[in-house]
Amino acid sequence: MKLKRVTAMAMTAVLALGMLAGCGKSDSEDTAKSDSGSKDTKQEAEGDVTTITYWGWDTNWYEPMFEKFMEENPDIKIEATNVAYSDYFTKIQQAIASGSELPTMVQQSCTLIANYKELGVFEDLTSDPYNVDPNIFFDFIKDRAMTEDGQLIGIEQSVSPSAIAYKRDLAKEYFGTDDPEELAALFQSTDDYITKGKEVNEKSGGDAYLFHSSGAVAEWLYFADSTELQTGDTVNFTEKMTPVMDTLVKMRDNKVVDTFENGTPQANATYADDKHLFYPCPNWAISYYIKANDPDGEGNWGLMMPATGGYSCGGCSVGITNTSTDAQKDAAWRFLKWAFLEQGGVDTAKEATDYYVPTKEFYEDASYASGADPFFAGQDVGGFLYGEIAQSIVIPTPSIYDQTVIDIRDLLANAVMSDSSLDTKALIDKGLEECANRITDSDVKVK
Structure with missing residues (x-):
């Protein structure tokens, strides 16, 4: 090319x-x-x-x-x-x-x-x-x-090993445990997030959500998927994005995810509230999002393995x-x-x-990354991220269209929450239209 x-x-x-x-x-x-x-x-x-x-x-x-x-x-x-x-x-x-x-x-x-x-x-x-x-x-x-x-x-x-962070008090309230291994056992598939997220919303009278932002969930699911974005001269947009959008639609329809736009001040304020439980969490988000936005939350946070396995974000x-x-x-x-x-x-x-x-x-040297983190109730966050999580990560081959498709992903993640009539097919069609406008190389096929 x-x-x-x-x-x-x-x-x-x-x-x-x-x-x-x-x-x-x-x-x-x-x-x-x-x-x-x-x-x-x-x-x-x-x-x-x-x-x-x-x-x-x-x-x-x-x-x-x-x-x-x-x-x-x-x-x-x-x-x-x-x-x-x-x-x-x-x-x-x-x-x-x-x-x-x-x-x-x-x-x-x-x-x-x-x-x-x-x-x-x-x-x-x-x-x-x-x-x-x-x-x-x-x-x-x-x-x-x-x-x-x-x-x-x-x-x-x-390195950017990533997992799921959670609020321990809310995990105990809704799931009966704040132990990371016990919680991971409850969430073995993306369907489990939907089923249990719906239960959280219903039990709270519609006040609480499992996740705060569709953008954060989309970022996690996208980077956790090892599907190659590009093979030869073909950009596999539909194959790569369909599982992400399908899960987001189900989460939206079952009140599993709230409507905050990821990274905004309003979304960041949810880290300190009692209405949102789980947060997709790259290692850098611990400092930039969790500790920065919940300064009084020491001892109330935990980190668990996602159902998708560990992933790299950033x-x-x-x-x-x-x-x-x-x-x-x-x-x-x-x-x-x-x-x-x-x-x-x-x-x-x-x-x-x-x-x-x-x-x-x-x-x-175990002391380099491992050690009890008081903010996470003494959990060995470093040992978990740079040991178990990092060893489970698989990333696809980089493509020159990575950033283009990520930008489209973010647009779709916002669209799914702003328009409840959009189903997975409509979202993928919308994404393909965006691809046609942004990926203009005549030698490249987008499907």
């Missing part, structure tokens, strides 16, 4: 972007600003100091990481430019098209990783002088940033641009090694940002 078509499609997808795919949000993600000095001196070695650049939206990660790294490595200066997530890929494309300077290090979102692979501007981290062996990373994630010809264009910032990798100088590449590699492969950077990410690296060897 020609790069021109790929990048044009991806620009359309990014402009319609709905959700930040789990790399961590920041208060400044909607405002592009420069934290750097003169662009004329940006990627140049100044005396004994090599200056490298980074574009990113996740200030919560890069600010403490860069600060600590530069403290330990005074011969390297990292200048960061904060770019809104929704503008990021377009900005990279524009720089390439105009021949402008690219940053030394690029943040690559997982839902556009296939598009980044098409750009041809990244160092292969499996080759000299990097020689990264992808097998050192979790199996489910080790190939995500790898091209078809075996080039590794980035290292994952973190994630980013960081790559080095091949347009950088040798000195810049070397400095960037020193940072990547420190951040993802060395104890100092790994500990900094954990302590400062609650990010856990994809490098398996660090999990051999």
Whole structure:
């Protein structure tokens, strides 16, 4: 497929972007600003100091990481430019098209990783002088940033194992237990969520719902499904999306899911109420959603295995641009090694940002991820997420249409709640219409 078509499609997808795919949000993600000095001196070695650049939206990660790294490595200066997530890929494309300077290090979102692979501007981290062996990373994630010809264009910032979080007091009230294993035994299929969710709503007199948002449920079900979105030149939209929409329709009709739009202030307020029980929960949502929105909820939360099994939701990798100088590449590699492969950077990410690296060897020390979490009533959340959940994850092959279809998924998840007349077929038909408008490559068939 020609790069021109790929990048044009991806620009359309990014402009319609709905959700930040789990790399961590920041208060400044909607405002592009420069934290750097003169662009004329940006990627140049100044005396004994090599200056490298980074574009990113996740200030919560890069600010403490860069600060600590530069403290330990005074011969390297990292200048960061904060770019809104929704503008990021377009900005990279524009720089390439105009021949402008690219940053030394690029943040690559997982839902556009296939598009980044098409750009041809990244160092292969499996080759000299990097020689990264992808097998050192979790199996489910080790190939995500790898091209078809075996080039590794980035290292994952973190892993995003995901489960179902729940409120213990409400679980006891409606199901008679707050034990995560006992609850998981009650929910063995998506039909169980519908049956028991209906019982919750009826028992509460219509006040309580099992889930707060169709968007959150759609995100979970979509990422938990290992169906390939694309095979050859065919986008399998109907096959991929039908189970998601079918479940949402049943949940809507049986009062299992409430009408809040995922991620809005109104939806976030439900984390502290007594009317919503279950929340699809990537690891990053524990800090960004649960603890942030229910500060008085310590001891009242639990985490359980979904009926679908563990799944991955969100994630980013960081790559080095091949347009950088040798000195810049070397400095960037020193940072990547420190951040993802060395104890100092790994500990900094954990302590400062609650990010856990994809490098398996660090999990051999049980204290790295495991330990009782008081907010979750002493449950070993890390051991569960990075042990049992991470080992059960299977992710499909990335597609250049991932973000496009995710945007359509989110539109449909809102539509199913706003129009009760829409059944699964109508929703899929609506989605196919959107696909026809957004996926315009004549070589690609959408079915």
